Amino acid sequence: MKLIATVLATGVALIAYIPYLIDMFRGKNKPHLYTWISITLITAVVAYLQVIGGAGIGAIPVILGVGVDFIILFYCFRFGTKDVVFMDKVCLAISIVGVLAYAILSSRPLISLIIVSIAEVTSFIPTMRKTRNDPYSESLTSYYLLLLKLSLILIALEKYNALTVSYPALWILVFVAFLSATYSWRAKADRKKSKPHPALPIV
Secondary structure (H helix, E strand, O other): OHHHHHHHHHHHHHHHHHHHHHHHHHOOOOOOHHHHHHHHHHHHHHHHHHHHHOOHHHHHHHHHHHHHHHHHHHHHHHHOOOOOOHHHHHHHHHHHHHHHHHHHOOOOHHHHHHHHHHHHHHHOHHHHHHHHHOOOOOOHHHHHHHHHHHHHHHHHOOOOOHHHHHHHHHHHHHHHHHHHHHHHHHHHHHHHHHOOOOOOOOO
């Protein structure tokens, strides 16, 4: 059962980013560079924490995700959003501090995990802010596939503890919140577009 879940999660991990990359190349999807710098660094740390936490084959999709994250990060320099503000730089700095804190506290993996988890959520703030400003700048199909992948990772784990469970559980919550917020932002943007313009006065 766990082997099947791992194979499915690995397959979904590869497929999930295909629509994301296609929409990025078409200019429809505009990823945030700072988010993907943070996510690439942090996912690498989380993959290591899952391995030492005993996740076993359940860690394979996360390890694979590091490679995919790096590919998206590479293309962010060309296709990423130009909507960057000072707060995004602060979020990136917090994420990097989180990774450095992990390096310092690597002998205490649980504390490292808490710090990395905070840094992880912070790393997604620039994407949420950018999407609020431009609700159609993210490809949502990939997020549904990622939710499926994360659910399969939970099934595939060989050991269940804070080190192995927190990453998929946290991102399931983040993505559900993000999808709900994005649909709300899109509905608001559509209402604004469909609102009739006031008639011009006759001179």
